[in-house]
Amino acid sequence: xxxxKQLKEVLKKFxxxxxxxxxxxxxxxxxxxxxxxxxxxxxxxxxxxxxERYNINLNWLLTGEGSIFPxxxxxxxxxxxxxxxxxxxxxxxxxPQEIESAEPLDHILIDTKSISGNLNDYFAFYASxxxxxxxxxxxxxxxxxxxxxxxxxxxxxxxVRINGEITLKKVKTFSEGKEILLSPxxxxxxxxxxxxxKIKNSRLIGIAVMxxxxx
Numbered sequence: 001x002x003x004x005k006q007l008k009e010v011l012k013k014f015x016x017x018x019x020x021x022x023x024x025x026x027x028x029x030x031x032x033x034x035x036x037x038x039x040x041x042x043x044x045x046x047x048x049x050x051x052e053r054y055n056i057n058l059n060w061l062l063t064g065e066g067s068i069f070p071x072x073x074x075x076x077x078x079x080x081x082x083x084x085x086x087x088x089x090x091x092x093x094x095x096p097q098e099i100e101s102a103e104p105l106d107h108i109l110i111d112t113k114s115i116s117g118n119l120n121d122y123f124a125f126y127a128s129x130x131x132x133x134x135x136x137x138x139x140x141x142x143x144x145x146x147x148x149x150x151x152x153x154x155x156x157x158x159x160v161r162i163n164g165e166i167t168l169k170k171v172k173t174f175s176e177g178k179e180i181l182l183s184p185x186x187x188x189x190x191x192x193x194x195x196x197x198k199i200k201n202s203r204l205i206g207i208a209v210m211x212x213x214x215x
Contacts, residue, residue: 004038006061013068014054014117025049055118067112069119075109082109083119090128091142091159091168108141108212115209121146125159125168127211131184132157132168136211142168143210150177150204157208162192163201168208 011021018036022029027046034040042050051058060066067074067081075082087106108124115122127140136142136157144159150173158171160182169182169192180199182192194202 002038003041003062004036006064007032007036009068010050010054010056010061024053055120069112074112081112083112083115083122084108085110085119085122085124085143087124087126087141091125091166108143110143110210115143115145117145122209123206127168131186131189133186135185136168137213141212142208143212144206145209146206148204150180150199153204153207159205159208161203161205162194162198166205167192171204 010016011018016024018032019029021027022032025032025046026049031040031046035042035046047058047061050056050061055069057067057069060068069083075084084107087108110122112119122143122145125142125144127136127138127142130138142159147153147158150171153171154173156171157168159166159168160171167182169184172181172183173179174181178196178199180194180202182194184191
């Protein structure tokens with residue numbers, strides 16, 4: 001595999017355009033295009049930026065061998081790569097509850113093909129409560145991708161920190177982002193309305209991308 005093909009794979013994995021990558025890396029689009037077409041081999045500075053920013057496996061980048069991401073937390077099973085994703089604590093599916101610790105309680109094996117981007121951007125929580133029932137049940141493992149931009153999560157299920165406590169709810173933005181409604185699926189629970197003052201004391205932690213049923 002040529003370097004150009006590896007670089008195309010990086011663009012695809014992170015949903016990047018050549019222009020987007022050139023801005024993030026600080027290299028011109030023309031240079032990126034020459035790399036992709038294998039007209040020029042990148043220098044050390046470019047490779048180092050790519051590896052550090054996206055946690056890319058340098059050996060894969062140069063040779064096409066191994067996994068696109070560093071393999072220290074990856075297990076190869078039957079021609080597939082699985083990532084040991086840390087489960088760090090519980091997310092309240094009811095009223096918000098405080099995270100007692102960021103130390104992993106356990107790990108879950110996730111097929112690397114089922115998630116995109118940098119594996120280090122993902123973590124998992126145990127769901128606690130039934131406010132997101134019937135879609136998410138107590139004890140389910142929620143896979144979360146770190147994200148902090150309220151403007152791009154409308155109608156998504158997200159993990160939100162409110163005054164130091166966290167909860168899992170569906171996000172709906174109003175008034176050009178000045179008001180945010182956090183809604184449960186279970187109608188026995190009331191929604192949480194964040195006005196502009198409450199938003200200041202709240203933080204979007206990430207988007208729930210997958211729920212794994214704990215049978």
